[in-house]
Amino acid sequence: MKEKKKKINRRKFIGYSGLITGGVLASSIAPSLGGILMASRKPKNDGPWYGIGIDIEKCIGCGNCAKTCKIENDVPKEPFFFRNWVEQYTLKKDGSMLIEAPNGGIDGFKQTEADENILKTFFVPKMCNHCAKSPCTQVCPVGATFESPEGIALIDEKYCIGCGYCIQACPYGCRYLHPDTDVADKCTLCYHRIKKGMNPACMDTCPTGARISGDLNDPESDLNKFLNTKNVQVLKPQMNTGSKLFYNALNREVK
Amino acid sequence: MPIQLRRLLLLFSVFIIIFIVIRHFLVPDSFGEFGHYRGDALDEIASQEVKFMGNQSCVACHDSIGTLLIEGYHDYLQCEVCHGPGYQHNVNPVTYHLLKPMERTDCAKCHSQNKARAEDGIIQQDIDNHHPERKCIECHNPHQP
16 A cells, blocks of 8 residues: 555656646636737627717817716716716926816806916816726626627616725726715716717717717728827727727826 | 546536526626626616706796897806706796896805916906995896896
């Protein structure tokens, strides 16, 4: 018995240790391979695949988008919850940065800094990025938030339990807990309008046409023309969220 | 098979069957239709009411103002940018009226001076000093400014 045991040890020791080392190596490589696979994956469908374009050069900070959204989607007016909002960034000559969003920009902006102190200032409208690999939909424990076949991140408000994980997971701060229903709420890219062939409400009421949405799969769509003619960027590209909200003339100070 | 194991197996299978039965009743029918979510939710979200109707529904009745608008600088504007959502007015045009923004602050939301606005873009005015005693609409017709 003793001899036999010794024999097995000698033979299989190298085999086992080889297996273990190989297994550890393989499992350490596997997640990063998975990431590459996911990043290179194409949209799952042949139908529309929606994205958004925002031209910061055109935005005049009137706040119509935020106001319209609240009306269209019954977003509670007080206290201030937003599906989309506008921020004014002001880079001062002393090097400091001032970021303002009074009431999310709903009542418009009043310049608080004198012209001579300003190096650069611009408005940044923010909203859900409708990420292709959205962190918010991945953390939902019950499957209440998801990416629709059109690439729109949505919430099933009947199924949501209001745990708030998705609100923490969104790197762009685009979700909130609805005070009346106690479930998470967010931009739907006006899914009810898109399905009827209309534009999202915020894009329809933008007076300067600074916001556009469109089908990324359609090479002739306005959005693809926008992407092809402008130098666009997404927010937090290092997080690999697959954001589908593209900004023209985005300053590096915007996070 | 030992008797203890047989009893344990029986207990396990009972638990698993109970779990499957409960799961069958708790998981909605449409769950998993498109992915890890309730497929019916898509139709529920899509059934939300549209409140901003678009210019087409406005000019169906207000055609003269519509023509005035597209001849002026504000030609690219939707009526509902200033007048608010038209869904109730569309159903009850007599009893429900839309907003008529007439104050200086209403125009100032877009036209007040702000360094963040492109200089060659929208027309900007120093709201505090440009005829502060009068309303903008006394001189400028908002439909054809």
